[in-house]
Amino acid sequence: MHDPRLLLDPDTDAAAKLRRRGYVLDTDRLGKLVSRRSEVIGEGDQARAESKKAAAEVQAAARRGEDVTGLREQARELKNRISELESEQRAVEAELNEFLLSIPNLPLDELPDGATEEFAEQVRTWGTPTEFDFEPLDHVDLGERAGILDLGRATKLSGPRFAVFRGAGARLERALAQFFLDVHTQEHGYTEFSVPSLVTRQTMTGTGQLPKFEEDLFRTAVADRELFLIPTAEVPLVNLHAGEILNLDELPLRYTAHTPCFRSEAGSYGRDTRGLIRQHEFSKVELVQLVDADSSRAALDEIVVHAETILRKLNLAYRVIKLPAGDIGFSAQITFDLEVWMPSQKTYREISSASDTGTFQTRRAGIRGKGKDGKRGAVAALNASGLPIGRTLVAILEQHQRADGSVAIPEALTPYTGFAVINKDGSVS
Incomplete structure (x- = not known):
């Protein structure tokens, strides 16, 4: 399976190489999937950091005897958000992997052109x-x-x-x-x-x-x-x-x-x-x-x-x-x-x-x-x-x-x- 970063790297010229073997690489779709995966991973990391911080604030407020109802609700919402992002990440990665598995290998430059x-x-x-x-x-x-x-x-x-x-x-x-x-x-x-x-x-x-x-x-x-x-x-x-x-x-x-x-x-x-x-x-x-x-x-x-x-x-x-x-x-x-x-x-x-x-x-x-x-x-x-x-x-x-x-x-x-x-x-x- 290909490294999607190499497929999108202009220096690799993957799309042109694949055209030699009759395969049209959908670089737009690939780029969107890679970008969305990065975005979801980033959002997930941020949500987990915020969730960790929220959990610490709940514990600190509880030790001070304060009402933590609002803080617990915020923490619950963050956990739900993390679950949603993890689910979306799995879906995006599954779609990306399925796409990558369908892309043939890149032919070496020394091969002659032609399909028969x-x-x-x-x-x-x-x-x-x-x-x-x-x-x-x-x-x-x-x-x-x-x-x-x-x-x-x-x-x-x-x-x-x-x-x-x-x-x-x-x-x-x-x-x-x-x-x-x-x-x-x-x-x-x-x-x-x-x-x-x-x-x-x-x-x-x-x-x-x-x-x-x-x-x-x-x-x-x-x-x-x-x-x-x-x-x-x-x-x-x-x-x-x-x-x-x-x-x-x-x-x-x-x-x-x-x-x-x-x-x-x-x-x-x-x-x-x-x-x-x-x-x-x-x-x-x-x-x-x-x-x-x-x-x-x-x-x-x-x-x-x-x-x-x-x-x-x-x-x-x-x-x-x-x-x-x-x-x-x-x-x-x-x-x-x-x-x-x-x-x-x-x-x-x-x-x-x-x-x-x-x-x-x-x-x-x-x-x-x-x-x-x-x-x-x-x-x-x-x-x-x-x-x-x-x-x-x-x-x-x-x-x-x-x-x-x-x-x-x-x-x-x-x-x-x-x-x-x-x-x-x-x-x-």
């Missing part, structure tokens, strides 16, 4: 998009022909946008998760966590999913408690330290977790409904870093490389793009997307987003920092997919398919799968 991916800046590419001397199949045809993917039975169980993996497909899915976690914990220094898939409204608010994206979330109730299914492990991993003061000298903290993720995909209206690209439930290995705010931009470059490492080890062609200001997520101040080559679509498709949220999420979650010298400092949060299991599986099937209908398993993954090839009939070798 066509305005993105390509940073680099790796690998050569696969060219076949046969007509390649998409992942659905490959998986269903081999019997390792069953979308029909998934629909029978849960409706559209769910998947069932079978045999070598299920084993490949499990192997990918283990491989991702091993690379990130053993090579990149992340600590692995197992976290809940159901979290509170406050937890969702801390990372910016609420109130903005409530329609995209699955909500349930457990023993009359409202809980939400997580859309990404970023939510619980960042909020592990909600309300805490972290030792700045012990940063960065690098966390990872493999979790199911749940998204309603409200508003997608038929986009990518075939196959595994856009599912209501999928699994993902997430990367989160908590760093000194002054180090966040450098940490973003690092976390991007960590996600790229997986794609390179799997020999999957991809590119890295810097998203334009109007296309970054609500909580992000800068985002790099990793896009993997999809032969069936003859284009690159997003497989990971890596974002620096600056202090946006940590302020919302109440995460602060303090050094050994006792000086307070700001903590920043970053996140990246490292990687989603389903989309990585799609890329492997499509990029590594062969003319005889089989799929070659990347060499780095074979110790985890126990096989090097998924044959056309679903058997392995």
Whole structure:
């Protein structure tokens, strides 16, 4: 959540920055709310001082044996006034907080202008998009022909946008998760966590999913408690330290977790409904870093490389793009997307987003920092997919398919799968 004083500071130029991402900041409303809050707080402080003085006068007059009826009435009126001002202060602060929670993060100046991916800046590419001397199949045809993917039975169980993996497909899915976690914990220094898939409204608010994206979330109730299914492990991993003061000298903290993720995909209206690209439930290995705010931009470059490492080890062609200001997520101040080559679509498709949220999420979650010298400092949060299991599986099937209908398993993954090839009939070798 933003500091309203910074939003109103002309030097911050917040309104202009937010316009770059398509958000119009109502500075007039914000200024009035901030002013009224200050006025109410000031009036309350004055009323409490007068009430304290009135109470002392009542006691002094009573000791002198004087009639204190009038003084007690004045003291009662002051207490009523204090109660009214406190009530108004709560109302103003609630309205101000609700307003602030709806304002997205400020994009960094280095982002290109624009609101769609066509305005993105390509940073680099790796690998050569696969060219076949046969007509390649998409992942659905490959998986269903081999019997390792069953979308029909998934629909029978849960409706559209769910998947069932079978045999070598299920084993490949499990192997990918283990491989991702091993690379990130053993090579990149992340600590692995197992976290809940159901979290509170406050937890969702801390990372910016609420109130903005409530329609995209699955909500349930457990023993009359409202809980939400997580859309990404970023939510619980960042909020592990909600309300805490972290030792700045012990940063960065690098966390990872493999979790199911749940998204309603409200508003997608038929986009990518075939196959595994856009599912209501999928699994993902997430990367989160908590760093000194002054180090966040450098940490973003690092976390991007960590996600790229997986794609390179799997020999999957991809590119890295810097998203334009109007296309970054609500909580992000800068985002790099990793896009993997999809032969069936003859284009690159997003497989990971890596974002620096600056202090946006940590302020919302109440995460602060303090050094050994006792000086307070700001903590920043970053996140990246490292990687989603389903989309990585799609890329492997499509990029590594062969003319005889089989799929070659990347060499780095074979110790985890126990096989090097998924044959056309679903058997392995």
